[in-house]
Amino acid sequence: MVGDSATTTGSELKNDRYLRALMRQPVDVTPVWMMRQAGRYLPEYKQTRALAGDFMSLCKNTELATEVTLQPLRRFPLDAAILFSDILTIPDAMGLGLYFETGEGPKFKRPILNRSDVEQLGIPDPEQELQYVMNAVRSIKKALNGDVPLIGFSGSPWTLATYMVEGGSSKAFTKIKKMAFAEPEALHALLDKLADAVILYLNAQIAAGAQSVMVFDTWGGVLSPRDYKLFSLQYMHKIVDGLTRENDGRKVPVTLFTKNAGMWLEAIAATGCDAVGLDWTIDIADARKRVGDKVALQGNMDPSMLYAQPARIQQEVSDILAGYGYGSGHVFNLGHGIHLDVPPENAGVFVEAVHQLSKPYHQK
Numbered sequence: 001m002v003g004d005s006a007t008t009t010g011s012e013l014k015n016d017r018y019l020r021a022l023m024r025q026p027v028d029v030t031p032v033w034m035m036r037q038a039g040r041y042l043p044e045y046k047q048t049r050a051l052a053g054d055f056m057s058l059c060k061n062t063e064l065a066t067e068v069t070l071q072p073l074r075r076f077p078l079d080a081a082i083l084f085s086d087i088l089t090i091p092d093a094m095g096l097g098l099y100f101e102t103g104e105g106p107k108f109k110r111p112i113l114n115r116s117d118v119e120q121l122g123i124p125d126p127e128q129e130l131q132y133v134m135n136a137v138r139s140i141k142k143a144l145n146g147d148v149p150l151i152g153f154s155g156s157p158w159t160l161a162t163y164m165v166e167g168g169s170s171k172a173f174t175k176i177k178k179m180a181f182a183e184p185e186a187l188h189a190l191l192d193k194l195a196d197a198v199i200l201y202l203n204a205q206i207a208a209g210a211q212s213v214m215v216f217d218t219w220g221g222v223l224s225p226r227d228y229k230l231f232s233l234q235y236m237h238k239i240v241d242g243l244t245r246e247n248d249g250r251k252v253p254v255t256l257f258t259k260n261a262g263m264w265l266e267a268i269a270a271t272g273c274d275a276v277g278l279d280w281t282i283d284i285a286d287a288r289k290r291v292g293d294k295v296a297l298q299g300n301m302d303p304s305m306l307y308a309q310p311a312r313i314q315q316e317v318s319d320i321l322a323g324y325g326y327g328s329g330h331v332f333n334l335g336h337g338i339h340l341d342v343p344p345e346n347a348g349v350f351v352e353a354v355h356q357l358s359k360p361y362h363q364k
């Protein structure tokens, strides 16, 4: 039965170069996808979001979440789809009351203030409180019909904790750092609970059909090197150890992304993950020298480069490809999410350039 998610196994993918590159197996061209590829820079996304009413209603509507996941793939020859959802679904399911205020980003009605708040948190059952996410995974997987792999994702415990303790986005992270240094046991209890929740959540996404998973640690880079290991990396390591790494007879690769963490690459690569996501503040040539063949690398064009003229975008793609050099093990991406006012045509120039300009690096 064509299109039945039960029969569309990883090995039957029409385009598997994203999974192959993560496993450092030979590819014809360098695969590419864009962080936040489904989003407000696309007029069709804005239309569907208006139909849903608000962002969380869009995430919770299986049909519309499937539609917005596929939108960027209809426009551009991307090599992977990413589940349309958000990292804050876990704290929302824990009862913190997620809401979005226009122009201000995410907020929580009931932030975590102390140890007793942490102790009262339950670990969400992925097929109960988070079933809408699993339904989206199953629906997207079916709709993809084996064209490209589906990426599942979660936030890292530290990054989720920053939103839960700060009550929303933050610039200085004073509340969570106060907890880290004044009440470290409370924060460790929270991070440990979150790591358990993330393991269950990602394993459920894998069981529902995700062929690769990524952990977003957007805020690990605001810590000192020692505290990064203590409060962020340690818990990502626990997640890597707890994940189901195989599905349908095929390896499920795991990518860890910490923004602003170029200086800690070796430590991230040592967790046993398959790939490390890089932001644009590190030279990918240096990154490859430092990790060798231990892991694949994902990245790392500055998302603001998509405001440039086509020739400048192509030059940047060419420079990053040359920096990585010959052979597999590179998944091209932006170093962070695409900006909401980027012209969609420029994203098209970027994706085409990766495929066209990477050919010479993969000839036998």
Ligand SMILES: Cc1c2[nH]c(c1CCC(=O)O)Cc1[nH]c(c(CCC(=O)O)c1C)Cc1[nH]c(c(CCC(=O)O)c1C)Cc1[nH]c(c(C)c1CCC(=O)O)C2
Pocket (backbone or CB within 6 Å): 034, 035, 036, 037, 038, 039, 040, 049, 055, 082, 083, 084, 085, 086, 087, 088, 105, 106, 153, 169, 216, 218, 337
């Ligand atoms: C920190 C973080 C969040 N969410 C996410 C992260 C980690 C990656 C990163 O650092 O960007 C991850 C995320 N959020 C979203 C995805 C979808 C998949 C994709 O296309 O990449 C993914 C992978 C959709 C989204 N998540 C959000 C939007 C915009 C919501 C809208 O349509 O209004 C989308 C498309 C909302 C969101 N969600 C979050 C913030 C800070 C915001 C507000 C940002 C803004 O308003 O631009 C938390």
